[in-house]
Amino acid sequence: MSGEKIDQMIRSSVMEDASSLEMDSADMDSAHGPSGYRGLFKCSNIFLYSLFASLGGFLFGYDQGVISGVLVMRDFETRFPRIGGNGDLQGWVVSIMQLGAFIGALINSPLADRLSRRYSIAVACVAFLIGSVLQAGALDNSMLFVGRFIGGIGLGQISMGVPLWIGEIAPPNLRGSAVTLQQFAIASGIMISFWLDYATQYIGGIGEGQSQLAWRLPFSLRVVPAATLLIGCFVYLPFSPRWLVKVGREHEALAVLSRLRKLPENHPVVQAEITQIKAGARFDALTIKEKFPNAKTPAQIAYQQYKELFTQRHLSKRLFVACFLQFLQQFTGVNAIIYYAPKMFKSIGLSGNSIPLLATGVVGIINVVATIPAIGIVDNFGRRGVLMVGAVFMSLSHFIIATLYAIYENSWAENLSAGWAAASFVWFFVFHFAYSVGCISWIYPTEIFPLGVRAQAMGIAISVNWISNFVIGLITPIMLTQIRFGTFYFFFAFTMILFLWVMFFLPETKGIPMEEMDKLWGGNEGKETAERMARIQNELQCESRNIPIYSKTSSYSDEVDIELQEQY
Template structure:
């Protein structure tokens, strides 16, 4: 799109003419090409995705630690007890459930980036306790506190990335979070495989074999903590929300690598302001008695459940998180060595080696997702992935049922089952593994986005908790039925996406109401019309958010005081 066309768009008689297609074309291509051209978005997204790396590393490292000889010796109640192993894994998810919920008010109050910093501190405390654990209590407490930090990170990082990225790169940029998760899982798997040999794999194994993998994760956590203060910018949408408009314009200009008065930057800041002002005016008119941020937050949580279009979005976001976990991916991540042993691959080294292959495939398969989610859309990628995940589970379960008692005589069947575990991981990584993080960041209005993200991610973690707890029990008792169980949920994912999930590819966050019906009512439509007229007048009279302009109406003063 030419500068003249963008300039005409800003001066047009209706904000509606700033369509997603216009802005999408203005910013250029999506996928790899777009990320390379927008090198600063790529850099910031990759740096913030260190949070995803921590998430993946913690998920992966525990699977290898649980089968190490020295760990089993020092924690005998855990090493020989499938139920307690489930709790060692799941207590982290329980902490993450808490962390995802408490991060919403922090993200609104402190900013998206500083909420990530708080999360890093919690994660560091948990990591130190786990690396130095001398008894079960210390191990469990460390995993719970570390989990709180991971829950905050898993909510804060995709929220921040989704708010700094332009519409054409939003899916690809958030997908970098999944790439980082997969990288963390892979590195932790291979680190476990290597450190198991410190002191030997028998009785003489050193405690460093499992303490070192726990301790090394403090390095990326400290790096991200420092970056939150000196590298990552504020989200321009958050800055507009707290009425720091001049800063928002400066940050947006830096993110887009365009001058502040460039028509494209002006168009986007106008769109962001329209969404923020709409949310603020809605709050003022709907909740006239809510004067403090706590009162407003309560009303916003209430609105998420009481307003039909918001409740629909919340259900979709939460159900997608639930289904992501019940595909069984983290059952494989947490208990991969145990699973590979159950399908006939004997010996710790063999099972850990096969587990390491899971990590490599997870990373490799995430790479194409960076290019396809913004080109092909969310729905088709989800459906293809769900279909092949279903096929994988079905074949694994069937092979298990046939050769359960004769793996030793049918090693090829065991390796075939392992191959379909890897095939499952491949299809998970580029589909629901990525899109479950993208979707909740983009479908909610700014005023309730942090609250909705907190609820959705907490559903992910509580589902993760359940999976971590029940998987060793299922593998011990229903065995191959475990894979049929997950097969059923992958089929549910396929059907639900096909018939019920809207496509959000390329739709600006401020225009999501067109998909979900949030602007159908006359009252809401009138409110948006008033805002459009106000912004139209402002854009004709003075440059939007120029250094000399001011916006000091009662609404802005009231909202600024609340923050």
């Protein structure tokens, strides 16, 4: 048989195999069952695993929320007088955690690859526990600062590790819903910390006799979910099947996947999914080999991948969009409210020791409620529309709050209704943030990058989020003291920038496959990805049918010729 004849037959076979794989993929998605929350309850093991891992998100939200109430407690101000009366130091108490989280987010990727996804979460829990103990037992400023910095490192790792692990164990039809549990847990942690602060402030009274337990107890209680998650990493959570394939433990990956899907190892759905996982692992290896042939060490490969993001115009444009969206998410002022809500409510005239904390608790409830329908809204109405609607109402909220503050700044006591009106618009702002930029700022960057540089790009974008978060935490108490109502005009300006930028510059990505994003952004990464994946699929098909992998540049031995003739 001639080489040309063999070439034609194998090309025909590859086309048939590719079509077959697409069919198998569609059948597999259907076999997994419904999507959304209905699918989560049907696949109870995925729901429970994801819910348990989302304790990491709960820790994230709890730590963000608990500090706001602690800063205004009487006993805390008495024991830390330099912090209680100093906006600059209050900013550093809040922001030092974000600085640690920035470092934690950067170091988590190599840890997750080296130790496994679940053990990297365990390391994060240890750091968070150490930080929590130091904060709960703080006797001076330095002990408090060190505790928040170390705890922040753990939170940064958690913010990367938990969504990564959930995304890798969930089936395709539940991946979005399962990761949503992480976001819901963050909002729940914020809400519970707000109300816990409100309750514990009464320990010993809200005046001079307030007990130190009023603020030490909220700091201490977070060790319970952290310790629970740490233990669960060793005795409950499974390894990620994708990580197991990545490190060459394919038989173990098959067993774990079978247990996750509640199907036998030889079931067509399990076999199809493990084949996809193997294809993904080979794709990553082949991409690195073909794009960076001179890169021999992991450090050299990483350098080339990051360099590509800045030197290729279509990639640098996407990177700017992802980073700017993360920046604007923070500069809408949401975390200024989360961190300093009691201080803000005091500044707009809500007097008394408990009323600002009570109003802050409402912020937490609204944040949770508005998060529930977020994914459905985004999928139905698209990214741009939801962002613009959210930006309009957030802008309106900041403008009204700032104006009320400017008018009644010196007469809140005689105009209590104006203070409550301002508080209502703070709640209104939180509602519109939660379903819009609070959700889409995390979805959009995952969609627009080619697979080969997606992880690196996301790492940069998330680091921008943490640095922006750090800046907001640092400057907000200073602005509330120095420019007062101007603080809300400041955030109003950025919400308007968000609206205008989305309207004139941000493309709509709803319904566009990831491989076709080049039509929006330029470049040919999608075409190269498709061709590379087709070759890998051909390899896997040949392996499953015991056919030697064909190459036009290879020599045709008699044995290969005979085997191909027998096959065809």
